[in-house]
Amino acid sequence: MRRFEYHKPETIKEALGLVTSLNNARFIAGGTDILVALRQKKAEIDNLISLRNIGELKGIEYGDGLWIGSGTTHTEILKSRVILEHYTALNDGVKNLGSRQIRNVATIGGNICNAAPSADTACPLLVLDAKVLIAGINGERWVDLDGFFLGPNKTVLDKHELVKGFSLPLFPKNTGSSYIKHTRRAAMDLPILGIAARITMDDGKEGATCREARIAMGVVAPRPIRAYETERFLVGKPLTEDVMEEAGNIAAREATPRDSIRGQAWYRKEMVKVLVGRAIKNAMERMGL
Amino acid sequence: MMRKEIRFRLNGEEMVCDVEAHWTLLYFLREIMGLTGTKEGCGYGECGACTVIIDNEAINACLYPIMEVEGKDVTTIEGLVSQNGELHPIQKAFIEEGAVQCGFCTPGMIMSAKALLDENKDPTEEEIKEAIAGNLCRCTGYVKIIDAIKTMGGGR
Ligand SMILES: Cc1cc2nc3c(=O)[nH]c(=O)nc-3n(C[C@H](O)[C@H](O)[C@H](O)COP(=O)(O)OP(=O)(O)OC[C@H]3O[C@@H](n4cnc5c(N)ncnc54)[C@H](O)[C@@H]3O)c2cc1C
Ligand code: FES
Ligand code: FES
Numbered sequence: 001m002r003r004f005e006y007h008k009p010e011t012i013k014e015a016l017g018l019v020t021s022l023n024n025a026r027f028i029a030g031g032t033d034i035l036v037a038l039r040q041k042k043a044e045i046d047n048l049i050s051l052r053n054i055g056e057l058k059g060i061e062y063g064d065g066l067w068i069g070s071g072t073t074h075t076e077i078l079k080s081r082v083i084l085e086h087y088t089a090l091n092d093g094v095k096n097l098g099s100r101q102i103r104n105v106a107t108i109g110g111n112i113c114n115a116a117p118s119a120d121t122a123c124p125l126l127v128l129d130a131k132v133l134i135a136g137i138n139g140e141r142w143v144d145l146d147g148f149f150l151g152p153n154k155t156v157l158d159k160h161e162l163v164k165g166f167s168l169p170l171f172p173k174n175t176g177s178s179y180i181k182h183t184r185r186a187a188m189d190l191p192i193l194g195i196a197a198r199i200t201m202d203d204g205k206e207g208a209t210c211r212e213a214r215i216a217m218g219v220v221a222p223r224p225i226r227a228y229e230t231e232r233f234l235v236g237k238p239l240t241e242d243v244m245e246e247a248g249n250i251a252a253r254e255a256t257p258r259d260s261i262r263g264q265a266w267y268r269k270e271m272v273k274v275l276v277g278r279a280i281k282n283a284m285e286r287m288g289l
Numbered sequence: 290m291m292r293k294e295i296r297f298r299l300n301g302e303e304m305v306c307d308v309e310a311h312w313t314l315l316y317f318l319r320e321i322m323g324l325t326g327t328k329e330g331c332g333y334g335e336c337g338a339c340t341v342i343i344d345n346e347a348i349n350a351c352l353y354p355i356m357e358v359e360g361k362d363v364t365t366i367e368g369l370v371s372q373n374g375e376l377h378p379i380q381k382a383f384i385e386e387g388a389v390q391c392g393f394c395t396p397g398m399i400m401s402a403k404a405l406l407d408e409n410k411d412p413t414e415e416e417i418k419e420a421i422a423g424n425l426c427r428c429t430g431y432v433k434i435i436d437a438i439k440t441m442g443g444g445r
Binding site for chain 1: 310311313332333334335337346348349352353354356359404419420422423424
């Protein structure tokens with residue numbers, strides 16, 4: 001492993017001071033992406049600044065919305081009842097992320113800041129309308145998660161900024177969400193495709209129609225994306241088999257996957273058709289209409 | 290580069306050690322402490338051969354910066370054996386059920402099993418599979434490993 005210095009600030013302020021003053025410095029949270037990159041010599045870094053000992057970055061709070069600190073581990077997310085009940089897609093996202101050993105140290109902030117097109121928490125957070133709170137030496141700013149990703153491993157973060165955490169709104173009662181990770185094996189595999197859905201239905205009992213829809217897709221573009229056209233199509237409709245099938249077709253047109261070792265582009269498009277409907281169904285089942 | 294002093298507990302003993310900042314916990318255990326029960330398979334978090342327990346949680350020592358061990362409680366496979374040299378019940382179960390072949394995965398597998406059993410005394414087969422999903426075994430086909438962990442559960 002390349003030699004580096006390791007810094008352990010205890011406050012955000014201290015961390016931002018270090019990243020601004022040190023040469024060739026990068027943050028490390030759980031380290032499961034950055035240490036692998038260092039070992040593979042894909043990154044050259046002289047100073048690692050650990051975010052692991054900063055209390056302000058940890059924990060989940062539920063009140064007039066949900067707050068998840070960037071330093072929260074996937075294991076902590078998996079244990080949260082509030083997330084299981086009200087933000088189910090995110091529970092789906094972390095359930096099969098890596099192994100137990102990985103989830104015990106890897107963080108949601110690291111998963112989002114690493115910005116892999118396959119990041120398993122990205123699509124769930126997109127459909128859950130997450131906003132990102134960014135802190136820099138000159139203050140803080142909020143960015144919609146959809147505006148945060150720029151491309152593979154690229155985000156709007158300046159190199160001297162860090163993510164404090166994610167804020168998710170409260171959703172009306174008739175809301176359900178889900179994420180499907182399509183892989184060859186259940187555990188320890190990056191997705192061939194990731195599809196998330198959130199559906200909010202109208203109050204009306206019979207013939208209820210869709211009031212708000214969110215569909216997000218991973219590994220079909222250089223970054224996790226929202227399927228805006230599909231979402232617009234769903235709004236105002238009853239979610240019948242036919243409507244879901246058509247939604248799948250529209251989403252497949254919005255997807256621009258590439259061939260890769262995990263799957264061919266045509267296969268990914270075909271699977272988008274199938275999985276969008278399935279993700280919507282799973283979301284509806286969780287709604288307890 | 291300058292060495293740094295860190296303090297932590299290793300298999301129940303208080304340690305004060307001089308380390309280099311870029312070391313992983315795995316490097317420290319094997320190369321500095323000579324605790325070679327913890328194995329290096331991939332070095333990338335994929336195989337679980339390096340699994341140890343830190344503050345009750347199973348982690349991959351190959352991806353754990355030594356600097357983060359400060360103040361923590363680390364248990365390796367060597368720490369499971371009792372003072373008088375008696376094997377830990379999980380180790381005995383692995384032997385009795387024939388869950389060990391070449392043995393390379395075994396220390397990591399047992400540490401994952403221990404972390405699970407400390408948290409959940411009577412895990413279901415699904416829970417066992419989930420807990421060892423990050424531990425690869427090239428020999429046994431997993432069935433006997435799962436059986437061995439099952440025998441540790443309450444009623445079975
Ligand atoms: C064996 C293995 C299996 C894996 N399986 C999966 C999987 O199934 N699905 C999946 O999505 N991922 C998977 N991963 C990737 C990785 O574990 C996740 O992306 C993880 O969530 C990264 O979090 P971390 O805290 O370890 O990030 P780190 O490696 O610490 O950081 C990642 C990047 O983000 C930056 N960063 C971290 N936190 C912040 C912050 N708060 N502000 C600004 N920048 C920050 C770091 O500088 C670094 O560039 C796997 C990795 C391994 C090794
Ligand atoms: S050596 Fe650590 S997971 Fe393979
Ligand atoms: S016994 Fe040989 S790898 Fe598991």
